[in-house]
Amino acid sequence: MGEAEARVARTAGGLTHLNTLAPAVVRLRLFDPFTGPMPRARYRVTLADRTIEGHADAAAWVEFRVLEIPETCVVEWDDDEAPALVVDDPDPPPGSRPESPAEKYIDPAWVGPVAEPPTAVTDTYRYKQEVYLELEMDDEEAAFRRLHNLGFTLGETLKEHIREFEKAYDRMAAGELRGVQDTLWDWHDTGGVSRCTRPRALA
Amino acid sequence: MSDEHTVKPGDCISAIAFAAGLPWATVWNHPRNTALKQKRQNPNILAEGDIVHVPDLESKQESRGTDQRHRFMVRGGPTRLRLRIMGPPPPRSGSTGADGERARRRNEPLRYLAYVLDVDGQLQRGTTDGSGLIECTIRPNARDGRLVLEPGTEREFSIALKLGELEPVEAMRGVQARLNNLGFHCGRVDGILGPRTHRALRRFQSSVGLRVTGEADATTRNRLRDAHDSA
Numbered sequence: 001m002g003e004a005e006a007r008v009a010r011t012a013g014g015l016t017h018l019n020t021l022a023p024a025v026v027r028l029r030l031f032d033p034f035t036g037p038m039p040r041a042r043y044r045v046t047l048a049d050r051t052i053e054g055h056a057d058a059a060a061w062v063e064f065r066v067l068e069i070p071e072t073c074v075v076e077w078d079d080d081e082a083p084a085l086v087v088d089d090p091d092p093p094p095g096s097r098p099e100s101p102a103e104k105y106i107d108p109a110w111v112g113p114v115a116e117p118p119t120a121v122t123d124t125y126r127y128k129q130e131v132y133l134e135l136e137m138d139d140e141e142a143a144f145r146r147l148h149n150l151g152f153t154l155g156e157t158l159k160e161h162i163r164e165f166e167k168a169y170d171r172m173a174a175g176e177l178r179g180v181q182d183t184l185w186d187w188h189d190t191g192g193v194s195r196c197t198r199p200r201a202l203a
Numbered sequence: 204m205s206d207e208h209t210v211k212p213g214d215c216i217s218a219i220a221f222a223a224g225l226p227w228a229t230v231w232n233h234p235r236n237t238a239l240k241q242k243r244q245n246p247n248i249l250a251e252g253d254i255v256h257v258p259d260l261e262s263k264q265e266s267r268g269t270d271q272r273h274r275f276m277v278r279g280g281p282t283r284l285r286l287r288i289m290g291p292p293p294p295r296s297g298s299t300g301a302d303g304e305r306a307r308r309r310n311e312p313l314r315y316l317a318y319v320l321d322v323d324g325q326l327q328r329g330t331t332d333g334s335g336l337i338e339c340t341i342r343p344n345a346r347d348g349r350l351v352l353e354p355g356t357e358r359e360f361s362i363a364l365k366l367g368e369l370e371p372v373e374a375m376r377g378v379q380a381r382l383n384n385l386g387f388h389c390g391r392v393d394g395i396l397g398p399r400t401h402r403a404l405r406r407f408q409s410s411v412g413l414r415v416t417g418e419a420d421a422t423t424r425n426r427l428r429d430a431h432d433s434a
Contacts, residue, residue: 004361007368007380007392008348009247009432010341012217012227013280017245018336019369020431021350022289022310022386023360054357065291065352065360068388136402 004049004067023065026133029191030060030077033127033151036195043077044125055080061191071134076125143177146188168196210253213346213367216246217282221343223257226277233258243371245432250374282343284322284366286350287434288313288335292386292410310410312336313352322348322366334434341366372428375400378419381431382407 008019030041037060045052045062047070056062056077132145140158147153147161154164159175166173166180187193208219220230230236231246235256243249267273290311312335320327320337323345331337337350348364370377376394382403383389387410389403401417408415411426 005363005365006350006384007365007370008284008286008384009245009369010215010217010343010345010367011283011285012215012231012246013282014228015245015247016285016434017247017432018285018287018434019384020287020289021362021384022291023352023362024386024388025291052357064358067362067383067386068390 006067021067023067024069025063025065026069026073027191028062028075028131029193030056030062030075031151031193034195034197035150035193038077038079040080041077042080042125043075046074046076069133072130072132074128075131076128078124078126139181140177143181143184146184150184150188150193169194170197206257208255208257210249210251210255212251213365214255215249215343215367216255217343218367219255219257221282224260225258227282227343230255230257245371247367248369248371248377248432250370250377281340282345284320284337284339284341284345284348284364286320286337288316288318288331288337288352289385292406317353317356319351319354320348321350322364372424372432375419378404378424378427381427385427385431 004023006019006021008021009017011017028045030038030043032038039056039058039060041056041060043054043056043062045064047066052064054062062075129149129151131149135142135145137145144158144161147158147165150165152161152165152168155161158177162177162180163173163175165184166175171180206223208214210219216231217227220227223230227246231240233256235258239249239253239255240246243253249255265275290313292310312333313331314333314335316331316335318329318331318337320329320339322339322341325339325341327339329337341348345366348366350362350364352358352360352362369380372378372381374394375396376392379389379392379394379400382400383392385407387403387407389400390397396419400419404419404423405415405417407413407427407430408417408423411430413423413426416423
């Protein structure tokens with residue numbers, strides 16, 4: 001996919017033909033691992049044809065236009081003021097911070113001849129996730145994609161993802177789609193996600 | 204000698220007439236183009252393969268006094284590019300996130316939005332008007348343009364414009380191009396009514412309150428043309 005393209009008509013003198021362009025808007029809300037919104041978070045969105053960088057708004061929303069909605073994009077984000085290269089806390093509270101690519105770079109185990117450390121501070125982000133933008137499909141796949149977008153990606157089956165979601169919110173881990181479907185759709189599609197009690201696995 | 208011109212992608216009556224040194228109305232209103240005129244209705248939206256009769260240049264003599272200034276008007280006026288920039292279509296079920304204010308901006312003209320428009324090297328900067336409209340005079344045979352919305356900001360968005368390549372809505376490529384322009388993405392404009400085009404048609408039909416069939420029936424095509432081509 002190259003630059004967005006629109007086929008339009010010229011308008012002969014004296015006529016009134018219009019070409020209406022209504023680019024689609026993709027909106028994403030950026031959260032920390034406990035699904036707390038991250039106002040003004042730094043972000044980078046990588047699409048097939050371009051990269052968009054900037055800061056989320058005061059409510060942690062990111063918004064950008066596309067003429068074609070791709071199936072996925074890659075989103076990287078971080079606190080606005082956070083140093084790009086995070087020094088590992090030697091004794092972090094259990095599960096308080098998921099491992100991220102930025103942290104991997106400074107872990108001696110990962111800095112080797114083939115793993116170059118980032119050269120520019122602005123090139124690194126604490127969190128990284130592939131996000132599904134195409135969500136029109138059967139309920140199970142749509143649920144899988146929403147759970148993935150919300151960071152519930154451990155395990156291989158939908159049932160496992162649902163259980164992970166349920167555990168994060170101290171629900172009984174039944175793993176049944178019908179038990180979470182309304183909440184999942186509502187939270188994902190409105191960005192009004194409740195804070196979870198266990199962190200999600202971002203990046 | 205008069206000529207028959209077979210329409211290629213990017214052609215329209217304005218461009219064909221310009222190449223022949225004629226006003227567009229002279230070509231469009233020529234009796235030998237009556238059938239084409241009835242079929243296509245809009246002189247600037249022709250289909251590949253349409254045949255246009257291009258009449259000969261006719262000389263015309265006018266007597267005027269010497270040592271005076273005289274004004275001669277060319278019929279038809281300049282060719283223009285008219286773009287209306289709208290907010291995105293209503294959310295499909297399951298789109299990612301919306302809040303009240305953003306939802307209200309959907310499907311409404313984007314007013315006073317900064318833009319840069321480049322058509323064949325002619326640069327125009329400005330803001331959309333109160334109807335979301337951008338309008339500029341172009342050469343009748345201009346082919347390529349680039350529109351940048353909100354230039355220089357994080358929200359900058361660029362669209363390559365293929366001038367004269369919008370086909371009639373009766374053609375599947377015309378349906379697909381309009382769906383794409385209106386934000387009901389259906390992929391490559393290839394003239395094939397595949398699954399993505401069916402899905403885009405269903406979304407369009409749903410958004411305008413038509414029966415959702417995913418088919419490009421006459422009612423859907425008319426609504427699509429109205430939504431895209433008319434104020």
